[in-house]
Amino acid sequence: MEQSLPVRILRDIAAVFVTALFMFPILWWALASIKPISAMFDKDRVVFFDFVPTLINYGVTLLGMSRSQLAIDAGLGMGVAGTEAYDSRRAIFDSVIVAIGSTTITMMLAVFAAYALSRMAFKGREGFLNWVLGQRFMPPIAILIPLVAIYKTVGMRDTDNLIMGYIGLMMIYALMNLPIAVLLMKSFFDDVPKDVDEAAMIDGATRWQTFRKIVVPMVRGGVAASAVLCFIFAWTEFLLSLFLTTDIRTVPVKIQTFVTSTGNEWGFISALGTAAAIPSFIFILLVQRHLVRGLTLGSLKE
Amino acid sequence: MASVTIKNVKKNYGNLEVVHGINLKIEDGAFVVLLGPSGCGKSTLLRMIAGLESVTGGDIEIEGKRVNDVHPKDRNIAMVFQNYALYAHMKVRDNMSFSLLLAKRPQNEIDEKVKWAAKILNLEPYLDRYPRELSGGQRQRVAMGRAIVRNPAVFLFDEPLSNLDAKLRVQMRTEIKELHERLKTTTVYVTHDQIEAMTMADKIVILRDGYIEQEGSPLDVYDHPANLFVAEFIGSPSMNLLKGEVITEGVRLAEGTVLALPKSHKAKLGQKVVYGIRPEHLKPGKGTAAKINVIEPTGPEMHIYADMGGQEVCSITSERVHLARGADLQLAPQLDRVHLFDAETGKVIA
Numbered sequence: 096m097e098q099s100l101p102v103r104i105l106r107d108i109a110a111v112f113v114t115a116l117f118m119f120p121i122l123w124w125a126l127a128s129i130k131p132i133s134a135m136f137d138k139d140r141v142v143f144f145d146f147v148p149t150l151i152n153y154g155v156t157l158l159g160m161s162r163s164q165l166a167i168d169a170g171l172g173m174g175v176a177g178t179e180a181y182d183s184r185r186a187i188f189d190s191v192i193v194a195i196g197s198t199t200i201t202m203m204l205a206v207f208a209a210y211a212l213s214r215m216a217f218k219g220r221e222g223f224l225n226w227v228l229g230q231r232f233m234p235p236i237a238i239l240i241p242l243v244a245i246y247k248t249v250g251m252r253d254t255d256n257l258i259m260g261y262i263g264l265m266m267i268y269a270l271m272n273l274p275i276a277v278l279l280m281k282s283f284f285d286d287v288p289k290d291v292d293e294a295a296m297i298d299g300a301t302r303w304q305t306f307r308k309i310v311v312p313m314v315r316g317g318v319a320a321s322a323v324l325c326f327i328f329a330w331t332e333f334l335l336s337l338f339l340t341t342d343i344r345t346v347p348v349k350i351q352t353f354v355t356s357t358g359n360e361w362g363f364i365s366a367l368g369t370a371a372a373i374p375s376f377i378f379i380l381l382v383q384r385h386l387v388r389g390l391t392l393g394s395l396k397e
Numbered sequence: 398m399a400s401v402t403i404k405n406v407k408k409n410y411g412n413l414e415v416v417h418g419i420n421l422k423i424e425d426g427a428f429v430v431l432l433g434p435s436g437c438g439k440s441t442l443l444r445m446i447a448g449l450e451s452v453t454g455g456d457i458e459i460e461g462k463r464v465n466d467v468h469p470k471d472r473n474i475a476m477v478f479q480n481y482a483l484y485a486h487m488k489v490r491d492n493m494s495f496s497l498l499l500a501k502r503p504q505n506e507i508d509e510k511v512k513w514a515a516k517i518l519n520l521e522p523y524l525d526r527y528p529r530e531l532s533g534g535q536r537q538r539v540a541m542g543r544a545i546v547r548n549p550a551v552f553l554f555d556e557p558l559s560n561l562d563a564k565l566r567v568q569m570r571t572e573i574k575e576l577h578e579r580l581k582t583t584t585v586y587v588t589h590d591q592i593e594a595m596t597m598a599d600k601i602v603i604l605r606d607g608y609i610e611q612e613g614s615p616l617d618v619y620d621h622p623a624n625l626f627v628a629e630f631i632g633s634p635s636m637n638l639l640k641g642e643v644i645t646e647g648v649r650l651a652e653g654t655v656l657a658l659p660k661s662h663k664a665k666l667g668q669k670v671v672y673g674i675r676p677e678h679l680k681p682g683k684g685t686a687a688k689i690n691v692i693e694p695t696g697p698e699m700h701i702y703a704d705m706g707g708q709e710v711c712s713i714t715s716e717r718v719h720l721a722r723g724a725d726l727q728l729a730p731q732l733d734r735v736h737l738f739d740a741e742t743g744k745v746i747a
């Protein structure tokens with residue numbers, strides 16, 4: 096559809112405006128992470144770019160440097176309050192384990208389930224799809240209290256067993272992600288014509304060989320896109336992580352501890368926040384093409 | 398190579414019967430085309446032969462062996478699909494060798510077979526490309542290559558050319574025909590394009606609503622259609638079918654408009670009939686009066702559409718006709734080419 100010039104200009108302006116609206120807080124956040132405290136808290140004006148950038152916040156949160164030591168080195172004396180509780184390496188490690196683990200579990204189940212839903216006719220198939228969707232209607236907070244009780248009873252909360260902590264979070268994230276992953280994967284499988292399965296069958300492939308050697312490789316992009324969505328959910332999830340485990344602290348929970356009784360450590364908060372956004376950003380860029388396809392084209396069917 | 402025998406085969410989807418007891422014998426090495434309008438059950442029949450669809454009733458035999466419950470891969474057939482159904486993530490070479498690999502054939506045999514198929518199909522320069530890097534016609538050839546490397550007993554084609562443009566379709570038509578001449582593999586080919594059927598088939602089977610209407614060689618069904626459906630379906634422009642009543646002088650279409658009949662015919666006086674005459678057998682000349690509607694020159698021929706006793710007829714002539722709309726002319730049927738059908742049953746009167 097060819098649009099007239101004024102319409103195109105208007106559309107472009109709107110696009111730029113909307114993008115700017117969404118991007119500005121993120122950019123401001125990233126900017127804050129490299130500002131010295133004096134620039135962040137200037138009481139006379141808003142500081143945009145006229146400050147001497149510093150990586151102190153990253154050094155403390157990502158590399159575990161001691162802030163009091165850094166302050167002394169910088170000749171500031173002992174005036175800076177500081178515990179060593181801002182080292183977030185352990186939180187990042189925990190987050191990576193939980194996010195990758197839960198994504199793996201989710202995708203393993205989702206790929207099989209979605210293939211079955213896409214290819215096999217069985218009783219209750221339609222109902223199953225609706226049930227899967229229904230899972231999304233329920234906000235996590237509605238099931239939080241029973242979940243806490245359950246986790247406590249089965250020994251996945253308030254134990255010193257780190258492994259149980261990991262497994263507990265991975266399981267709940269897999270549970271939360273499974274419906275959307277199944278739906279997404281089903282739409283990718285639906286895009287592969289059934290003739291391809293049949294051709295493989297005639298070529299002599301068993302159902303399993305067809306699945307593993309033909310159909311799944313053909314939806315690789317879809318698998319990657321769905322996995323990224325699951326990863327990002329697990330990576331950014333706060334509520335369940337806060338309540339369901341005491342042994343491990345994922346990055347979002349860790350960041351929240353930077354809000355202290357003596358003040359908010361904006362520098363560390365923004366540094367860790369910015370750093371945490373980077374993996375999601377890269378992954379999304381990598382699978383963007385498939386993601387758009389999966390979320391629009393596929394979801395229009397059925 | 399093998400013959401295929403279809404005995405009283407039925408197919409139900411739930412309570413709906415879509416194929417109603419079909420009997421068909423496909424000779425060893427024959428090229429049989431299943432022809433019919435959309436929804437007539439061609440694909441269903443083909444897929445039952447392939448084993449992709451269960452058979453509700455009757456028997457299918459390949460090489461004299463009942464295969465109703467045999468898995469597709471054990472039927473020794475190969476199928477080419479309308480949308481090619483290539484494995485998009487595999488190179489052309491791997492697409493073609495997949496079945497041999499699964500059958501655990503030795504590598505040198507696989508290489509040899511793939512090379513042989515690629516040579517026949519002119520695919521040699523493309524072996525290391527992905528299907529998405531090929532044109533429609535090349536993809537079609539890969540699908541055929543995938544079928545021939547296995548040296549199957551029967552080839553099954555389901556409208557393999559309908560995704561190609563007109564020119565390529567004609568070219569591929571010839572290629573498939575040549576491939577068949579060369580390999581002499583029994584072939585069942587599904588299409589709704591009667592030209593494809595006419596040009597390629599040894600035997601045409603015309604289906605409608607899950608029944609066989611007629612089977613025979615292309616010229617046989619063209620020259621001797623068994624009923625009105627076949628008469629209308631085969632041939633383009635299609636046969637003129639004019640409703641009328643048999644009188645002594647011929648068939649009366651309307652008051653004063655009478656088409657001549659051959660000396661001996663089987664119709665009874667006063668019988669309501671449909672008078673069938675192909676456009677190329679109805680030429681300007683001393684005959685029945687008509688009024689011109691349109692004249693379409695095609696180059697070698699003129700297609701004259703005219704009104705004859707209130708019904709439209711088409712006449713094809715190689716003479717140059719220069720007449721205006723509304724002009725009067727006379728059209729004469731070639732009497733030994735007249736087909737008479739019973740108006741009630743639609744069957745040919747013979």
Ligand SMILES: Nc1ncnc2c1ncn2[C@@H]1O[C@H](COP(=O)(O)OP(=O)(O)OP(=O)(O)O)[C@@H](O)[C@H]1O
Nearest residue numbers: 410413415433434435436437438439440441442589
């Ligand atoms: N899975 C199915 N469930 C119910 N009815 C079906 C199914 N598949 C096909 N049919 C019906 O069976 C009939 C024959 O279908 P078939 O696909 O064989 O037609 P076709 O002759 O190949 O037509 P086309 O030229 O459009 O491909 C159609 O009326 C169709 O509606």
Ligand SMILES: [Mg+2]
Nearest residue numbers: 439440441555
């Ligand atoms: Mg069909």
